[in-house]
Amino acid sequence: xxxxxxDERQMLQDGLRRLLRDSYTADAQKIIAESxxxxxxxxxxxxxxxxxxxxxxxxxxxxxxxxxxxxxxxHEEMGRVGAVDPLIDTAVxxxxxxxxxxxxxxxxxxxxxxxxxxxxxxxxGEPTSRFDLSHVQTSATxxxxxxxxxxxxxxxxxxxxADHLIVSAxxxxxxxDRDGISLFLVPTATKGITLRSYPVVGGGLAAEVTLDQGQVxxxxxxxxxxxAFDALATAHARATLAICAEALGLMEAIRDLTIDYxxxxxxxxxxxxxxxxxxxxxxxxxxxxxxxxxxxxxLAGHVDAVPQVRDVHVSATKxxxxxxxxxxxxxxxxxxxxxxxxxEYELGHFVKRLTMVDHRFGDTMYHxxxxxxxxxx
Amino acid sequence: xxxxxxxxxxxFRDEVNGFLKAELPTxxxxxxxxxxxLTKQDHEEWHAIVNQRGWLASNWPVEFGGTGWDAVQxxxxxxxxxxxxxxxxxPFGLAMLGPVLQKFGSREQQDYYLPRILNGDDWWCQxxxxxxxxxxxxxxxxxxxxDGDHYIVNGQKTWTTLGQHANMMFCLVRTSxxxxxxxxxxxxxxxxxxxxxxxxxxxxxxxxxEVNEVFFDNVKVPLANRVGEENKGWTYAKYLLTHERTNIAxxxxxxxxxxxxxxxxxxxxxxxxxxxxxxxxxxRIARVExxxxxxxxxxxxxxxxxxxxxxxxxxxxxLKIKGTVIRQEINAMAxxxxxxxxxxxxxxxxxxxxxxxxxxxxxxxxxxxxYLNNRKLSIYGGSNxxxxxxxxxxxxxx
Numbered sequence: 001x002x003x004x005x006x007d008e009r010q011m012l013q014d015g016l017r018r019l020l021r022d023s024y025t026a027d028a029q030k031i032i033a034e035s036x037x038x039x040x041x042x043x044x045x046x047x048x049x050x051x052x053x054x055x056x057x058x059x060x061x062x063x064x065x066x067x068x069x070x071x072x073x074x075h076e077e078m079g080r081v082g083a084v085d086p087l088i089d090t091a092v093x094x095x096x097x098x099x100x101x102x103x104x105x106x107x108x109x110x111x112x113x114x115x116x117x118x119x120x121x122x123x124x125g126e127p128t129s130r131f132d133l134s135h136v137q138t139s140a141t142x143x144x145x146x147x148x149x150x151x152x153x154x155x156x157x158x159x160x161x162a163d164h165l166i167v168s169a170x171x172x173x174x175x176x177d178r179d180g181i182s183l184f185l186v187p188t189a190t191k192g193i194t195l196r197s198y199p200v201v202g203g204g205l206a207a208e209v210t211l212d213q214g215q216v217x218x219x220x221x222x223x224x225x226x227x228a229f230d231a232l233a234t235a236h237a238r239a240t241l242a243i244c245a246e247a248l249g250l251m252e253a254i255r256d257l258t259i260d261y262x263x264x265x266x267x268x269x270x271x272x273x274x275x276x277x278x279x280x281x282x283x284x285x286x287x288x289x290x291x292x293x294x295x296x297x298x299l300a301g302h303v304d305a306v307p308q309v310r311d312v313h314v315s316a317t318k319x320x321x322x323x324x325x326x327x328x329x330x331x332x333x334x335x336x337x338x339x340x341x342x343x344e345y346e347l348g349h350f351v352k353r354l355t356m357v358d359h360r361f362g363d364t365m366y367h368x369x370x371x372x373x374x375x376x377x
Numbered sequence: 378x379x380x381x382x383x384x385x386x387x388x389f390r391d392e393v394n395g396f397l398k399a400e401l402p403t404x405x406x407x408x409x410x411x412x413x414x415l416t417k418q419d420h421e422e423w424h425a426i427v428n429q430r431g432w433l434a435s436n437w438p439v440e441f442g443g444t445g446w447d448a449v450q451x452x453x454x455x456x457x458x459x460x461x462x463x464x465x466x467x468p469f470g471l472a473m474l475g476p477v478l479q480k481f482g483s484r485e486q487q488d489y490y491l492p493r494i495l496n497g498d499d500w501w502c503q504x505x506x507x508x509x510x511x512x513x514x515x516x517x518x519x520x521x522x523x524d525g526d527h528y529i530v531n532g533q534k535t536w537t538t539l540g541q542h543a544n545m546m547f548c549l550v551r552t553s554x555x556x557x558x559x560x561x562x563x564x565x566x567x568x569x570x571x572x573x574x575x576x577x578x579x580x581x582x583x584x585x586x587e588v589n590e591v592f593f594d595n596v597k598v599p600l601a602n603r604v605g606e607e608n609k610g611w612t613y614a615k616y617l618l619t620h621e622r623t624n625i626a627x628x629x630x631x632x633x634x635x636x637x638x639x640x641x642x643x644x645x646x647x648x649x650x651x652x653x654x655x656x657x658x659x660x661r662i663a664r665v666e667x668x669x670x671x672x673x674x675x676x677x678x679x680x681x682x683x684x685x686x687x688x689x690x691x692x693x694x695x696l697k698i699k700g701t702v703i704r705q706e707i708n709a710m711a712x713x714x715x716x717x718x719x720x721x722x723x724x725x726x727x728x729x730x731x732x733x734x735x736x737x738x739x740x741x742x743x744x745x746x747x748y749l750n751n752r753k754l755s756i757y758g759g760s761n762x763x764x765x766x767x768x769x770x771x772x773x774x775x
Contacts, residue, residue, distance in 0.1 A: 001379060001380065001381065001382055001383065001386065001449060001677060001681055002378065002379045002681065003378060003677070003678050003681050004378070005378065006378070009378075069378045259773055259774075259775070262775055263774075263775065273773075273775035274775070276766070278775075279765065279766065279769035279773070279775050280762065280765040280766075280769070282769065282773055282775065283764075283765040283766075283768035283769050283772075283773065284698075284765070286695075286768060286772060286773060287695040287698060287699060287768065290675055290692070290695055291668065291671040291672065291675060291699065292671075293675075294671040294672070294673075294674035294675040294678065295667075295670070295671040295674075297378070297380070297674055297678075298380070298670060298671065298674050300378070301378070301379075301380040302380075313670075316666075316667045316670050316671075319663075319664075319667055320667050320668065320671055368660055368663055368664065368667075371663050371666075371667060372656075372659045372660065372662075372663045375663065375666065
């Protein structure tokens with residue numbers, strides 16, 4: 001049992017923290033959030049240059065780390081500065097799926113992801129799938145030239161920036177079956193694929209993706225036909241860890257901002273942090289954030305375990321993070337008062353981003369039900 | 378980062394398990410599992426067995442007859458004892474007074490009292506709280522006035538846990554009214570058979586009487602029974618409280634309570650199916666289980682800091698709050714789970730030697746009492762409000 005960082009991770013954390021602190025000032029945050037891409041290509045390049053993206057992949061995949069604790073470390077630091085870079089979409093989901101399922105030609109794209117020169121998005125969720133991973137209505141029909149893709153994908157984060165999409169589509173079975181789901185790696189510019197792009201609350205871009213007679217060749221198939229579910233589940237488990245760690249970083253940033261405010265804001269002649277009613281609320285927030293840290297550690301330590309064990313931790317952690325996130329957001333705004341609602345004050349960006357965490361990869365309610373089902377089974 | 382025990386720690390856990398399988402009397406573990414009250418003899422029997430193995434003083438250094446274990450080993454030991462439904466090691470002599478005597482006691486006090494604690498010759502109780510001094514402990518008023526080679530003690534202590542079994546008390550008394558309240562307190566060792574001491578039980582809402590009031594009327598205590606310097610008792614008392622805070626999260630108790638709750642919810646029927654399948658009840662259980670999974674790791678994080686030589690810091694205040702909230706929620710759910718069979722008043726049925734048949738299912742008899750009794754968890758050892766004040770000052774620096 002050991003909760004210390006290894007020397008390598010300590011170096012990674014120090015370097016990353018320095019780079020992010022220099023890159024993400026409060027102003028930069030706004031510029032980036034209002035840019036065309038929803039993130040800063042300049043910062044993305046510097047992240048790639050320092051090898052950060054490679055830390056999310058194993059040596060065999062072309063990276064240098066890639067364990068659960070590496071994912072957690074990187075994303076916690078990203079969260080601390082409120083970073084909006086599409087690391088989860090391009091690297092954890094996109095790069096992760098190609099590294100796991102791709103043939104040699106497709107895997108060349110992983111190198112580009114690590115080098116920071118390619119962007120990806122996973123087009124999996126659909127307008128009525130909510131968080132059900134096996135719900136795929138989009139169809140892939142075999143023809144002489146390969147497959148024809150038809151259907152609609154919802155809230156595909158980073159699709160407007162992506163050179164390639166990974167599209168899930170059904171080659172067999174009914175809409176909710178685990179079997180019969182296939183993945184296709186296709187250029188975003190493929191004929192028959194149209195994007196309706198929009199900004200996302202808290203930073204980044206997404207799109208509703210329509211597939212209308214999208215013709216792809218057989219080389220676009222990513223992994224074996226009809227058997228993509230397990231790979232999707234693994235990628236989502238890792239992405240859940242990443243977003244939970246990011247949430248932890250966001251919580252820490254919000255906690256520090258709020259404590260600063262409690263110490264400096266005066267009312268009735270004293271700093272408001274001298275009022276016991278606020279001290280006790282802040283103490284509760286701080287202790288729940290320690291619980292959130294423990295939950296992230298639990299998931300980081302089990303994300304590579306067998307699915308039965310892994311998924312208990314995925315659901316336990318995502319549920320706890322969702323519960324604590326809401327408390328942190330609402331209490332921090334309340335303790336700030338009116339200033340906490342203004343777009344100008346930096347708290348706003350952090351609370352928006354943290355609020356959105358419960359809307360990806362399963363929310364608090366979804367994971368509570370799943371935890372019950374897994375714990376009883 | 379490694380969430381697993383080392384091979385040495387796993388081997389140690391197996392060794393503890395082997396000992397428990399061989400030496401823990403079923404009669405005792407049955408009583409603990411069924412929530413029955415333990416007698417003084419039960420506690421003494423178990424202490425003797427653990428002492429025979431050399432493990433009774435799990436938090437003492439080897440030179441005083443302890444195990445010399447680090448914080449992780451102590452955690453493993455306590456965790457395995459709880460899982461096996463062993464009686465808890467009574468903390469007053471071993472966990473509380475022992476470390477104070479080792480650090481601040483005279484050589485004579487160490488040589489005399491420490492072996493007696495190990496051998497079970499003395500049963501200690503804690504004389505801290507008073508009717509007017511609860512969370513504000515330093516406002517205590519029980520007085521000790523010098524008279525030759527004795528102190529004359531007058532006043533009253535309260536909430537004295539298991540004082541009815543005790544022949545000795547370590548006691549905070551006021552020896553000076555000068556300066557700050559903390560500066561006039563001394564730490565005395567008082568023989569409970571001294572004339573002028575009266576112990577009266579306080580019956581609690583669960584029907585039991587584990588706590589007492591202790592009255593002192595001109596009680597003569599030899600000067601030699603003072604630990605350390607006069608008026609420095611607050612320092613020693615605080616040192617004791619940091620030791621009281623180890624294992625404060627009660628993870629083992631929470632795990633045992635949760636397992637018991639699931640058994641009850643499996644056995645109870647609601648709407649023609651097991652209660653555990655009721656989605657509302659299942660959701661409550663799942664929430665507390667998820668919270669407990671995280672707290673177990675929070676606890677291990679604090680323990681591994683302690684094993685690296687750092688004293689338990691203000692983080693233990695977080696564990697105190699979270700641990701007690703979780704245990705109280707489990708107690709509340711167990712009471713809910715048994716439905717109408719929470720109502721029969723079962724105090725007598727839980728006493729040793731009772732021939733009363735339980736009214737409802739076996740598991741229902743203790744739950745109301747445990748729920749009511751464990752409201753104490755968020756009050757004693759520094760109430761949860763005091764813990765929030767500690768977090769606020771020591772961690773958040775507000």
